[in-house]
Amino acid sequence: MLTPLATAQQPQTRVFREGGNWAQEITGSLTAARNLKVKVDVGSVRVQGGSQQAIDYVIHTRAYTSSEDRARREFDAFKISAYVRGDTAFVVAEWEGNSPRKFSGDFVLNVPRNIDSVKVETDGGAVTGTGIVGRMDATSGGGSIHFDDIGGATSAETGGGSIEVGTVGADVNLHTGGGSINVSAAKGKINAESGGGSVRVVSVMQGAVLETGGGSIEVERCAGQLKATTGGGSIELGDIGGAVEMETGGGSIRLASAKGPVRAETGGGSIELNGVPSARAETGGGSIVAKFVPSTGEHTDSILETSAGDITVYVVSNLNITIRASIEMANGHKIHSDFPEIRITTEGDEGEPKTITGEGNLNGGGPVLKVRTTTGDIWLRRASR
Numbered sequence: 001m002l003t004p005l006a007t008a009q010q011p012q013t014r015v016f017r018e019g020g021n022w023a024q025e026i027t028g029s030l031t032a033a034r035n036l037k038v039k040v041d042v043g044s045v046r047v048q049g050g051s052q053q054a055i056d057y058v059i060h061t062r063a064y065t066s067s068e069d070r071a072r073r074e075f076d077a078f079k080i081s082a083y084v085r086g087d088t089a090f091v092v093a094e095w096e097g098n099s100p101r102k103f104s105g106d107f108v109l110n111v112p113r114n115i116d117s118v119k120v121e122t123d124g125g126a127v128t129g130t131g132i133v134g135r136m137d138a139t140s141g142g143g144s145i146h147f148d149d150i151g152g153a154t155s156a157e158t159g160g161g162s163i164e165v166g167t168v169g170a171d172v173n174l175h176t177g178g179g180s181i182n183v184s185a186a187k188g189k190i191n192a193e194s195g196g197g198s199v200r201v202v203s204v205m206q207g208a209v210l211e212t213g214g215g216s217i218e219v220e221r222c223a224g225q226l227k228a229t230t231g232g233g234s235i236e237l238g239d240i241g242g243a244v245e246m247e248t249g250g251g252s253i254r255l256a257s258a259k260g261p262v263r264a265e266t267g268g269g270s271i272e273l274n275g276v277p278s279a280r281a282e283t284g285g286g287s288i289v290a291k292f293v294p295s296t297g298e299h300t301d302s303i304l305e306t307s308a309g310d311i312t313v314y315v316v317s318n319l320n321i322t323i324r325a326s327i328e329m330a331n332g333h334k335i336h337s338d339f340p341e342i343r344i345t346t347e348g349d350e351g352e353p354k355t356i357t358g359e360g361n362l363n364g365g366g367p368v369l370k371v372r373t374t375t376g377d378i379w380l381r382r383a384s385r
Contacts, residue, residue, distance in 0.1 A: 043105025
């Protein structure tokens with residue numbers, strides 16, 4: 001059943017009744033190795049770092065049959081090998097011949113915390129990795145993946161399960177066919193993609209690229225640049241330390257603050273940008289609210305545009321900016337301004353759609369802010385701070 005090569009101790013195996021079915025438990029230990037590779041055809045895998053020097057394992061498999069003879073045949077067909085070759089420890093479990101219709105397994109491995117790398121592959125079970133100084137990589141055909149307290153870079157890929165990441169000390173690469181993605185804290189960069197689930201990040205230190213086919217995207221803090229794309233969900237971002245790109249097929253967009261230029265686009269939702277140095281924002285039909293603040297970096301032009309909605313602009317008192325605002329079909333709509341420097345004019349003959357424009361320089365002028373709406377009001381407001 002189990003083939004040990006350079007093991008620290010001979011594995012112990014027992015088969016016993018478990019409810020109305022049969023179970024097999026294998027326990028053993030492998031000598032310390034710098035790397036660990038786990039590849040199983042079926043079953044969940046848990047890798048836990050600790051103070052021990054060896055790699056200890058407990059493998060629990062279940063055959064869902066009341067016949068002991070049939071269960072033992074299934075256990076024999078599920079070949080499990082644990083061995084060390086060079087600087088790498090291996091745990092492999094694979095079927096010889098056809099697999100039974102119903103069979104499950106749990107692989108629990110306790111490893112030295114300072115192990116250099118761990119790589120896990122399972123065709124369908126969940127994967128958990130915690131307390132590892134080195135790198136952690138996991139692939140599952142469809143199960144969930146959970147990482148926490150990983151010092152090195154991490155990567156996780158699942159056909160459809162959720163991905164949960166606690167704290168990671170380096171870069172993070174995540175992909176799921178449709179499940180949700182949640183990351184608490186990463187000191188490196190994050191690259192996360194879901195076929196349709198939500199994506200949430202609490203803190204990332206070196207930028208992120210986040211994408212989902214239709215779920216929402218939420219980020220609380222990002223010290224670097226950020227790109228967020230969703231097929232139709234909402235995007236809500238907190239404090240971003242660099243440039244920001246946001247795009248959704250139809251959801252709303254909200255940004256608390258950004259240190260770099262901002263680009264925001266939605267097919268029809270509202271856009272709210274608070275505390276940005278410059279922005280290019282466009283919505284097919286929602287309202288836009290934007291607050292502009294001075295920039296310590298390069299001064300660039302901005303444009304806010306909606307086909308059918310109001311636009312409200314807040315400008316802090318010390319900002320040098322040139323404003324050019326226009327309403328294309330202004331019947332019943334107006335430009336409202338707190339600034340006497342903005343000159344508002346109306347064009348159009350009686351009985352025809354009127355165009356209203358507002359232009360002027362604030363604090364001597366600066367980068368140009370273009371504000372355009374087809375059938376909404378425009379509000380140019382003085383920000384309190």
